[in-house]
Structure formats: structure tokens, C-alpha cells
Amino acid sequence: MTDHQYDTGLAVYYATYIASEIPSNLVLRRISPKIWLPALTVMWGIVTMCLGFIKNYAGFMAARAILGITEGGLLPGIVSRFLESNGVFS
Secondary structure (H helix, E strand, C coil): CCHHHHHHHHHHHHHHHHHHHHHHHHHHHHCCHHHHHHHHHHHHHHHHHHHHHCCCHHHHHHHHHHHHHHHHCHHHHHHHHHHHHCCCCC
16 A cells, blocks of 8 residues: 555545534434444454455545544534533533
């Protein structure tokens, strides 16, 4: 893998990370956080583990895109639930 290919993988990751934040928070409002956040965590862990088995560039790009989708909803969801539980968003 070249440096340019790795940089492209990072760009795909960040694009899908950003694109999945708002839809994931909308799903979080429909589904209980005690179900959605652990599900995202498990999916994120599985995708991260699968990165170790990547053999080609196409697989790398697909795994990075899926990783961005799963991880994109996790941090904003945790932060928003933390703020709501502490009375910041009432």
C-alpha cells in the first residue's frame, strides 16, 4: 500500500464518520441508548478486528468506510447522553 492509498483510506473514514453522526443520533432518539450504544460498540469492535485481515486496497477502503459509519455515531451519542443526564440539555 502506498502513502497515497493510506491517505485516501483516512479521507474515506473521516467522510463517513462525519456523515453518520447526525443519522446515528436520530436513531439514538428512536432506540434506547442502552441498546444502540452497545450495538455500535460491538459493531465497531468487529470492524476494527477485521482490519487485521485485509489483503487488498479495496478491502481496506470498504473496512475504513464501515469503521467510519460505526464509530461516527458512538462518540457523539455518548457525549449527548452524558450531557442530557447531567441536565445540560433538558
